[in-house]
Amino acid sequence: MVNSSHEAMHRIFQEDPGIFTRTFGALGIPFPDAVAVSQLPTDLTETKPLERRLDTLLRVDTAGGGGYLLAVEAQGRKDPAKHSSWAYYLAHLHAKYGLGPVLLVVCQDESTARWATGPIRIGPPEWPSLTVRPLVLGPHNVPAVTDASVAARDVPLAVFSAITHGKKPYAAAILKALAPALKTVDPDTATILAELTELGLGNNPAAAIWRNLMAADLSFFRSETSQRLRAEGRAEGEARGEAQGEAKSVLRILDRRGIETDQAVIDRITTCADPDTLLNWLDRALTATTADDLFTED
Template structure:
């Protein structure tokens, strides 16, 4: 199953096609900035039952040079079968479009990034046939951006930096710098970035921190994430209020509430179940009766 960080690491190049120029500068490679970019179909399936799909495929138009095909692949872990797939992609793209292909691998951990960056030689040792050398962007070479002024200069690169440095010890400062910048960024630009970062952080611990920062620092945005956070906040508030009502009724009725039962009530976030317990609390002679039919 494709993870949300996987999607974010390559989708950012669809949302911000010019990002490759800045990434190539960071990686020390001189590519002419594109004058236009076209998002191409990623389906490389052949007429026979073999399906191969790229993550993102872009056609970059440049001034003076021939157009370039940029394939962007998000890689979450080492996979010994991948280099052969990447070589296939390059060959297929060259054959289909008659344009020179370039492969960019985006990673979130250093070990995978360094593995992906190693040249892979295909063919017998006596006469190597093909050498695969993808560009790789990851925590080992993408700059850490903690200064809001630097993030503001290039929001796309700052977003990629945030996603690739998800496990960096300074991720809190990185995320805070992004909310500082996004607070005064037009919503049509900021909202997709908010969602992209949330997607890129996946299930890492930093994801919860991002959600809290968005709820507090960017509370006026109407993005899907902010709407979800507000809905969660309302539900949590209702659950807490209903838990208090249950405990109040039991205590006023002189029903002993053991610590275990109190914790069971106060940690429940199921509003329907809490309502059921509330009804039971009105007539129950003990907390066991409140939970009797669980």
């Protein structure tokens, strides 16, 4: 409950805000003199819902009953608005969970990583009231895993290396080390890690390299790309099977009708992959007098 002593301790600054600068100036912390002071509403309650979302939030319990919160933010570019958001996240998490929060920012380029490293000081330069010190991981400090045996020892770390260095010209070497390493873990885990690798590479040129590597073993790759490749493969297989059946029918009819076919005709019919053409030849085979009659309109 608010009492008179509480009121007096802060109301004095409403009466004479200059007390603040004069007092701390005497203590050796000089703040610039104010040219104007205005009183703002003291109610800090959110009047409307304000959505704020972290990318990932983990509670980490440690031995002895300790622990901390790990807040992970993936940052693709410099965004000055993020500095205040990160400060809000950390203060809110500490108030809500009563655990010390750690902010980890993950970047794919050195410029953004340097910007995110901070320290981010909030408040006047004479005395920042809040300092945010993110831990930052990016191409500047994440090892590039280009050896398959090293990748196999810690496959998730190899995936993270591939994602982090995905924009670099040497990304292909990392991916070529990662591909065989995925076969050392169980298929379900390999599928998830392969998916994360493709997603992490985004539209970078390295993504095409990764898709080509994974196309050799689609059991480890169930992404949209692999599904498309499988569908195309099934369609091509069905089309080939249909074409082969029609080609055999054309040759069988010619044979039953006693029409002579040389190797060139047989090769032309059996190598044709166009179903419509084969259907036309099948119809003509019923009335043709020579094998050349099949092709007269082509």
